[in-house]
Amino acid sequence: MPNPFRPRAAAMAATAVLLASALAACGSDTNDVDLRSQSLSWKDCPAPSESEGGGPAPSPLPGGATWQCATMKAPLDWDKPEGDTIGLALIRAKSSGAKDKRIGSLIFNFGGPGGSGVTTLPAFGSEYTKLRTRYDLVSFDPRGVGRSDGVKCENDEQLDKYFQQDAIPDNTAQTKKLVSNVTQFNNACEKNSGQVIPHVATTDAARDMDLMRQVLGDDKLHYFGISYGTELGGVYAHLFPENVGRAVFDGVVDPTQNSEESALGQAKGFQLALDNYAKDCTSKVEDCPVGDTPAEVKAKIAKLLKDLDSKPIPGVFPRELTQTAATNGIAQSLYSKDFWEYLTEGLAQAYEGDGKILMLLSDSMNGRNEDGKYSNLQAANVAVNCADDKPRYTPAYVRSKLPEFQAASPLFGDFLAWGMLSCTDWAVAGAADHPDVSAAGSAPIVVVGNTGDPATPYEGAKKMVGALGDGVGVQVTYEGQGHGAYDSGNKCVRGAVDGYLLNGTVPKAGTVCK
Numbered sequence: 001m002p003n004p005f006r007p008r009a010a011a012m013a014a015t016a017v018l019l020a021s022a023l024a025a026c027g028s029d030t031n032d033v034d035l036r037s038q039s040l041s042w043k044d045c046p047a048p049s050e051s052e053g054g055g056p057a058p059s060p061l062p063g064g065a066t067w068q069c070a071t072m073k074a075p076l077d078w079d080k081p082e083g084d085t086i087g088l089a090l091i092r093a094k095s096s097g098a099k100d101k102r103i104g105s106l107i108f109n110f111g112g113p114g115g116s117g118v119t120t121l122p123a124f125g126s127e128y129t130k131l132r133t134r135y136d137l138v139s140f141d142p143r144g145v146g147r148s149d150g151v152k153c154e155n156d157e158q159l160d161k162y163f164q165q166d167a168i169p170d171n172t173a174q175t176k177k178l179v180s181n182v183t184q185f186n187n188a189c190e191k192n193s194g195q196v197i198p199h200v201a202t203t204d205a206a207r208d209m210d211l212m213r214q215v216l217g218d219d220k221l222h223y224f225g226i227s228y229g230t231e232l233g234g235v236y237a238h239l240f241p242e243n244v245g246r247a248v249f250d251g252v253v254d255p256t257q258n259s260e261e262s263a264l265g266q267a268k269g270f271q272l273a274l275d276n277y278a279k280d281c282t283s284k285v286e287d288c289p290v291g292d293t294p295a296e297v298k299a300k301i302a303k304l305l306k307d308l309d310s311k312p313i314p315g316v317f318p319r320e321l322t323q324t325a326a327t328n329g330i331a332q333s334l335y336s337k338d339f340w341e342y343l344t345e346g347l348a349q350a351y352e353g354d355g356k357i358l359m360l361l362s363d364s365m366n367g368r369n370e371d372g373k374y375s376n377l378q379a380a381n382v383a384v385n386c387a388d389d390k391p392r393y394t395p396a397y398v399r400s401k402l403p404e405f406q407a408a409s410p411l412f413g414d415f416l417a418w419g420m421l422s423c424t425d426w427a428v429a430g431a432a433d434h435p436d437v438s439a440a441g442s443a444p445i446v447v448v449g450n451t452g453d454p455a456t457p458y459e460g461a462k463k464m465v466g467a468l469g470d471g472v473g474v475q476v477t478y479e480g481q482g483h484g485a486y487d488s489g490n491k492c493v494r495g496a497v498d499g500y501l502l503n504g505t506v507p508k509a510g511t512v513c514k
Contacts (some may be wrong), residue, residue: 044068105137112228182425237437270455
């Protein structure tokens with residue numbers, strides 16, 4: 001099944017909107033010109049497509065400037081650069097500062113894999129106002145995502161059922177049903193997107209970024225990668241170390257782990273985040289409505305999930321809140337400390353038999369909007385992960401690993417263990433056990449780790465610094481909560497990152513921000 005804990009910023013951007021309010025075909029043009037010399041036709045951005053998550057066109061920037069969009073052609077198959085092409089959707093906000101102070105373009109990838117940069121950059125654009133004084137802010141839908149020939153698997157009705165399934169089987173019959181559902185989903189991906197899924201690996205996206213650098217007119221790639229975007233940035237630095245400009249990795253993926261190790265690390269990370277949430281709720285002056293002690297908070301959640309396994313409660317009509325959806329929704333709320341209040345309210349309501357808030361949180365994680373339409377967030381997530389990850393796991397193997405996962409997280413362990421089946425019967429072989437990010441000769445890369453990060457545990461930052469190689473990675477630690485650090489607004493983190501991106505000042509290795 002799609003691993004619902006890996007996509008990041010697109011789901012986070014949708015969550016607040018969702019709770020507050022209650023494909024292009026694969027290009028077949030033959031590449032008979034040098035794509036590095038193509039000229040982009042920038043125009044005001046339209047409303048996001050359904051595959052990007054829908055919604056209104058991005059609001060104007062401060063001062064009245066508008067977000068501009070364009071399509072860049074890239075080879076569909078980088079092993080055949082003169083063959084068919086694929087169109088990649090780009091978005092930019094032109095620099096607000098003086099022309100003689102402009103450094104170039106700052107390219108963002110917000111993670112996933114599967115998140116639409118075209119919709120996410122405007123959602124978080126206000127966070128990067130200072131960076132815009134010296135850069136054009138640029139993001140994109142990576143190949144297989146959103147408008148960039150977004151991978152399509154099952155339709156909306158099928159996806160509703162898929163995300164409601166019992167993803168934590170208790171017996172042989174339930175296990176067979178889960179495997180059957182995963183196989184059906186993956187077969188649909190091959191049927192509907194068979195031309196593109198062999199070409200959506202992270203190495204393909206990294207090569208796209210180097211082409212993007214050249215088309216945008218930059219000698220070096222200036223880059224801000226978040227979550228999976230740190231893996232993409234690391235792979236880029238490995239392939240093109242001499243082209244790395246000023247780069248920042250935030251919410252850092254451990255590049256030394258295979259998919260099993262990553263899932264186990266996330267089990268520990270989400271359990272830590274839940275522990276921190278429970279301590280925070282019960283330490284406030286006012287009563288915590290979901291428990292009097294941290295242990296009681298977690299015990300009540302465990303009982304809720306156990307009860308939902310056999311008796312779902314009303315969610316968002318006509319759907320019910322199942323054990324799977326509730327687990328997914330709780331995980332989504334742990335991505336940001338700003339969402340903890342939603343978790344508290346959602347749990348309190350669920351204990352009274354109303355699962356709406358937890359269901360909305362789960363919908364956000366899965367890329368479902370209020371109209372019942374799904375973006376291709378999860379489809380692209382599976383396609384990229386399965387293209388990258390070589391291991392393929394069997395139900396028997398997963399079951400043998402359950403004790404280890406349960407020890408890592410009594411609440412999330414089983415769910416993340418069974419999620420390792422997501423590449424079962426995938427049509428394309430995975431590339432490697434883990435990515436190669438060694439980048440000898442690269443310019444310094446600032447690597448920011450958050451000690452309370454559930455999705456990319458803090459230890460990954462140190463592992464990334466080591467894997468990049470001597471003299472490349474510069475670690476900064478943020479002692480905080482949630483996924484990533486820069487968007488927390490912490491002045492120390494902002495100072496370290498902005499100082500490097502804007503002025504080229506490399507922070508002192510080992511800097512700790514509190």
